[in-house]
Amino acid sequence: MKKIAWITDTAAQLDDAFIQKHDVYVLPLSVVFSDGTYRESIDLTQKEFYDKLREAKASPKTSQPAIGEMLALYEKLEAEGYDSAIALHLSSGLSGTFESAQSAAKMTDFKVYPVDSKIGSFPMVKMIEAGNELLENGKEVEEVVEALKGMTAKAHLSFIPSSLNQLHKSGRVSGTQNFLSNILNIKLVITFVDGITVMKEKVRSNKRAKNNVTEALRADMAAGTVTEVAAIHCNNAVDAETWKNELLQEFPDLKVEVVQLSVCVGVHAGEGTTGLSWLAK
CATH class of the missing domain: 3.30.1180.10 (Hypothetical Protein Tm841; Chain: A;domain 3)
Known part of the structure; x- marks a missing residue:
């Protein structure tokens, strides 16, 4: 059985138990306040964010993971012996993360399959669960990717x-x-x-x-x-x-x-x- 990694971003809001169980690597989205940029779940907790949001005079902006960060992760996964990765990201209608993943995938020899979830949050969690189950049942990566694309409509x-x-x-x-x-x-x-x-x-x-x-x-x-x-x-x-x-x-x-x-x-x-x-x- 091939060794497949899952990649997503913090829009999915995965807990540690889920990350460990399903072998998921999470790229952080960022929030840009006037005093700097904060990576979600790393530099800023939920409580800290809402505390800052209430006090902010200007509305913060959001920022996607950098292509360099994606490439570094892909290289790390290849070095750890993964055959490929499925990268399920926040809807391309809300963020450029999916497009960045597509660009990054073309810059590396490591095989990455970017998938546009066309949504965020809970459905992304369920897609990873379903996709992982398909892999465990012997489906090829390409079949799983197509199944994920079909799930976006549901x-x-x-x-x-x-x-x-x-x-x-x-x-x-x-x-x-x-x-x-x-x-x-x-x-x-x-x-x-x-x-x-x-x-x-x-x-x-x-x-x-x-x-x-x-x-x-x-x-x-x-x-x-x-x-x-x-x-x-x-x-x-x-x-x-x-x-x-x-x-x-x-x-x-x-x-x-x-x-x-x-x-x-x-x-x-x-x-x-x-x-x-x-x-x-």
């Missing part, structure tokens, strides 16, 4: 920013839109469509926004294609736990996890954001 992630303040700071909405949303309690439902985030709905009240997201889950549940869901959040575990419990009341057999989103999502969506994510079968 991945879902929708979120509801707590307010539009951070979207305004990062230039995504105007000051007028932000003001009116706060006055009228308008909530946005943002979802992934073919790798990019789009505003799906604009509704009054958080309850209506949550129901809009849950309706998409209900449709896939009715088709019998979902067994696991993540209640995702940006430093808002309390509301994510509440949503988890609401889902379990409606779907007692559903496995629901509470998952923290990458701080790079927090840069744009803002603290307090909640949502749901899953990968349909």
